[in-house]
Amino acid sequence: MRGASRAAAAAASLLLLTSCGSESGKNVSGITVGHVASMTGDTATFGRSADQGIRMAVEEINAGGGVLGQQLQVVTEDDRSVTEEARTAAQKLIQRDEVKALLGEVASSRSLAAAPEAQRAHVPMISPGSTNPKVTEVGDYIFRACFIDPFQGAVMARFAKDELHAKRLAILFDFKQDYSVGLADFFRDTVKKNGGEIVADERYTSGDIEFRAQLTTIRAANPDAIFVPGYYTELGLIAKQARELGITVPLLGGDGWDSEKTLEIGGDAVNGYFFSTHYAADSDNPRVQEFVKGFTAKYGATPDAMAALGYDTAGILADSLKRAGSTDAQKLRDAIAQTKNYEGVTGKITIDPKRNARKDAVVLKIDGGKFHYYRTVSAD
Amino acid sequence: MDNLLQQLLNGITWGSIYALIALGYTMVYGVLRLINFAHGEVYMMGAMAGYYAAHALGFAGAPSLFGLVVVLAVSMVACGILGAAIERIAYRPLRSAGRLAPLITAIGVSLLLQNTGQLVFGADPKFFPALLESREVLRVGNVAVSNIQLTVLATAVLLMAALEFIVQRTRFGRAMRAVSYDAPAAALMGVPVDRVIAGTFVLGSMLAAAAGILVGLSNPKIEPLMGLMPGLKAFVAAVLGGIGSVPGAMAGGLLLGVIETFVTGYLSSTYRDAIAFVILVVILLYRPTGLFGAPQTEKV
Numbered sequence: 001m002r003g004a005s006r007a008a009a010a011a012a013s014l015l016l017l018t019s020c021g022s023e024s025g026k027n028v029s030g031i032t033v034g035h036v037a038s039m040t041g042d043t044a045t046f047g048r049s050a051d052q053g054i055r056m057a058v059e060e061i062n063a064g065g066g067v068l069g070q071q072l073q074v075v076t077e078d079d080r081s082v083t084e085e086a087r088t089a090a091q092k093l094i095q096r097d098e099v100k101a102l103l104g105e106v107a108s109s110r111s112l113a114a115a116p117e118a119q120r121a122h123v124p125m126i127s128p129g130s131t132n133p134k135v136t137e138v139g140d141y142i143f144r145a146c147f148i149d150p151f152q153g154a155v156m157a158r159f160a161k162d163e164l165h166a167k168r169l170a171i172l173f174d175f176k177q178d179y180s181v182g183l184a185d186f187f188r189d190t191v192k193k194n195g196g197e198i199v200a201d202e203r204y205t206s207g208d209i210e211f212r213a214q215l216t217t218i219r220a221a222n223p224d225a226i227f228v229p230g231y232y233t234e235l236g237l238i239a240k241q242a243r244e245l246g247i248t249v250p251l252l253g254g255d256g257w258d259s260e261k262t263l264e265i266g267g268d269a270v271n272g273y274f275f276s277t278h279y280a281a282d283s284d285n286p287r288v289q290e291f292v293k294g295f296t297a298k299y300g301a302t303p304d305a306m307a308a309l310g311y312d313t314a315g316i317l318a319d320s321l322k323r324a325g326s327t328d329a330q331k332l333r334d335a336i337a338q339t340k341n342y343e344g345v346t347g348k349i350t351i352d353p354k355r356n357a358r359k360d361a362v363v364l365k366i367d368g369g370k371f372h373y374y375r376t377v378s379a380d
Numbered sequence: 381m382d383n384l385l386q387q388l389l390n391g392i393t394w395g396s397i398y399a400l401i402a403l404g405y406t407m408v409y410g411v412l413r414l415i416n417f418a419h420g421e422v423y424m425m426g427a428m429a430g431y432y433a434a435h436a437l438g439f440a441g442a443p444s445l446f447g448l449v450v451v452l453a454v455s456m457v458a459c460g461i462l463g464a465a466i467e468r469i470a471y472r473p474l475r476s477a478g479r480l481a482p483l484i485t486a487i488g489v490s491l492l493l494q495n496t497g498q499l500v501f502g503a504d505p506k507f508f509p510a511l512l513e514s515r516e517v518l519r520v521g522n523v524a525v526s527n528i529q530l531t532v533l534a535t536a537v538l539l540m541a542a543l544e545f546i547v548q549r550t551r552f553g554r555a556m557r558a559v560s561y562d563a564p565a566a567a568l569m570g571v572p573v574d575r576v577i578a579g580t581f582v583l584g585s586m587l588a589a590a591a592g593i594l595v596g597l598s599n600p601k602i603e604p605l606m607g608l609m610p611g612l613k614a615f616v617a618a619v620l621g622g623i624g625s626v627p628g629a630m631a632g633g634l635l636l637g638v639i640e641t642f643v644t645g646y647l648s649s650t651y652r653d654a655i656a657f658v659i660l661v662v663i664l665l666y667r668p669t670g671l672f673g674a675p676q677t678e679k680v
Contacts, residue, residue, distance in 0.1 A: 202649070243514070265507050
């Protein structure tokens with residue numbers, strides 16, 4: 001009894017010591033990594049999922065002996081889903097915690113706010129899920145672990161041709177979202193390049209609820225498939241109204257559909273539709289299966305795309321640290337840039353000269369109120 | 381041709397929602413000479429009331445016509461009470477304060493309801509439960525008519541017919557018309573002006589609530605700011621038809637719905653919102669009394 005309490009006291013004082021250490025951030029025997037994340041606010045699920053994925057990866061890495069003989073430590077700074085706060089959060093992590101690398105943000109607008117801080121301080125930054133091309137154009141210290149918007153547009157155009165044998169294609173996109181416009185542009189170009197035809201090119205505005213006019217025009221053009229690269233909210237309504245007008249050809253989309261809400265709003269109307277995204281939870285890849293099993297056991301929920309991307313982001317960082325052999329910013333940056341064929345749960349990742357992740361996309365099919373892995377579309 | 385007919389049907393269905401909201405604007409303007417800018421928010425409240433009623437009464441997972449009628453009734457009653465409360469609390473104390481003060485107050489009430497909505501219901505969009513299973517009831521050539529479009533149209537026509545009956549054939553309707561024609565004279569003749577005005581708000585708000593439910597049925601996404609744009613569009617519809625004129629509001633709403641659908645279908649949805657306000661400017665410049673409004677002569 002006595003011995004036990006003494007041991008507890010010793011442990012407590014040890015804890016006190018380490019916590020004092022992390023306050024100053026300098027004297028810790030570990031490598032501090034910052035995570036700028038939307039833990040609260042409008043897109044809280046993005047930040048929380050990514051954070052869970054990152055922390056799970058870091059725990060596994062530390063359990064395996066850490067990197068460079070040291071343990072990784074993650075400090076998460078909440079930006080409350082506010083663009084300006086992302087910049088402040090990045091500053092705090094760089095100056096107060098003196099992080100060796102910065103992970104985050106998921107949303108492109110917030111990554112664009114945080115990236116200049118990382119670039120100025122020469123702290124390598126990896127965004128898990130920002131797909132807007134501008135993010136990595138901020139500077140040579142900014143990377144991403146996901147593919148970019150133009151790639152997805154091209155992927156779905158190829159999918160429509162190869163898999164659905166669709167020659168006549170229609171587009172219905174949200175002209176107020178850069179994301180949607182980007183996907184539509186590259187879809188259009190790829191279809192034309194591959195000898196297909198765009199028979200209808202219609203647009204809507206975020207927040208719209210009535211799409212019957214556009215859908216009637218699209219129906220009259222008699223397409224083989226319709227590309228709707230928007231977010232899940234509008235998609236659900238579009239799907240219902242399309243069915244009502246007797247449109248039976250499949251709708252195709254991008255990762256903006258990757259949400260449980262697509263199923264909730266769309267109901268039966270979205271069955272038989274396809275969309276491209278970063279990973280499939282029901283893939284038969286053993287690495288994915290292991291990740292899904294571990295994540296479910298730890299957090300009690302199936303990991304979504306952001307959790308998988310967070311997991312891979314931390315993995316790429318650890319891998320780069322090992323190859324760099326040091327935490328020196330310049331060496332670490334170069335090592336991240338040289339990442340090649342990293343085996344992630346979201347695919348085999350290679351960082352290209354523009355610091356974007358080059359990797360495959362998966363296409364999911366919606367059926368019976370669930371997303372199902374359909375096929376992988378390669379980056380080449 | 382099929383395409384044209386389908387667009388016409390889409391436009392009329394969409395326009396009947398505008399028409400129901402526009403009726404509230406025009407009736408209140410008729411009796412008070414007030415543009416009730418909070419009217420779009422009453423429409424939002426109608427949809428919200430319907431959403432919560434459907435969930436509370438267990439109609440959310442079980443589509444049935446009976447459920448729709450009950451939800452519609454609950455929401456209309458709730459909004460009728462809301463309309464009466466708005467009139468009593470915000471407008472009646474300002475009855476003698478000229479025309480500008482109530483107009484500003486109306487904008488205030490509108491903002492109050494929007495922000496209360498965000499606080500109480502949350503800013504995230506909600507998805508209106510499917511009260512009817514969507515299916516095709518009629519197909520002529522390539523023109524598909526769904527039971528949802530048919531229900532929206534039938535409900536709108538029924539409600540407008542009921543309103544026309546109330547305005548033209550009942551004592552209350554006669555009193556309303558009297559107040560609209562000359563309020564002081566009506567008061568001298570023993571017409572209870574305050575009660576008639578309150579009744580007008582109740583009627584208008586009930587129609588807005590019905591519009592909210594019909595939108596929930598055919599375009600099932602609702603949120604606290606959903607009243608803003610339809611409110612403005614319905615105001616344009618009321619001006620187009622001739623503000624103060626009941627048949628004018630119906631025609632204006634339908635016309636605006638059809639115009640918007642044709643612009644979206646044959647030109648581009650980029651111009652859709654602009655067109656309503658171009659119409660407003662043109663009407664105010666060249667025919668301020670609208671299509672159905674009688675030209676007013678200044679009394680000397």
